[in-house]
Amino acid sequence: MNKTVSEIELRHRTLRLPHGEDAPLIGSKQHYREELKKWQKKLLHVQQAIYHQKKRAIVVFEGWDASGKGGAIRRLTGHLDPRGFAVHPIAAPTAEEQGRHYLYRFQTRLPKPGRIAIFDRSWYGRVLVERVEQLTPDDAWQRAYREINEFERMLSDDGVRIIKLFLHISPDEQLRRFEERLHNPYKRWKLTEEDIRNRSKWSDYASATEDMFDETDTRPAPWHLIQAEHKWYARVEVLKKVVKALRKGTDITPPPPDEKLIRLAEQKLGISVPDTVTPEPQQSEQDN
16 A cells, blocks of 8 residues: 655754854844845745745744744745735634634635745644643643644645744843833834743743754754844844745746737737747755
8 A cells, every 4th residue: 555644754953942142143234135135036936936836835933922023024025925925923712713623723724725824823832832821731732742743744745835933032132122112112012911921931931942843843844943133134044944945846937928918918019028038947046
């Protein structure tokens, strides 16, 4: 009998949260803008290929409170065609979702062919906040590691590309950002009582995060740990990780021209299109 289901293979990399003292950065605003523009353009080309080839992708954002997930998502999507992606901000389950399996509300948000689904927090809340805050029994969150791996394997076997990002900052940097939010009337709404309470359990969340890495860092859906101590670096690094992951096995060559449309444009609009040479497939092109 042929195997029709892939194996769940952990990578066993022992990912650990780094200290913030030696966090990488981008030194100048000009360099940041150049890198941002370059990688946003690359991502747009990948998105167009995904759309035309009817592929599906999921980008998962996890990380500390105030680690910059929202800002990174805005830069990630800022130059994309809005028809080709959806952002799902995940909060506490609704009354309708409560009482169902915790993966239910994520299954209803899976991407359609040609689309990218971006999750601002995700099913990993089961083994992070629900574990630390004791919102679910121990046996339930312990069982969730395998449930999540099987969920992601199901999606991967069905052709969905999964990119998982964890944005890490130090406690000192988080405190600085909390203070900035309190002092800025336009950002004050971002700071919640829950954010302040969660900070007192930093070590518990760190342990839960590293257990999450150990148990769910798989070959088809690996974790990407983003050092987000410096926002410019983190935003560009997120774009790089997403572009490189989505490009694997994806031909980003523009689709061939529609000869019927070209003839119609010449006849009805008087627009002539010069002869062009179809470029070679670019799925193996190296990103700088």
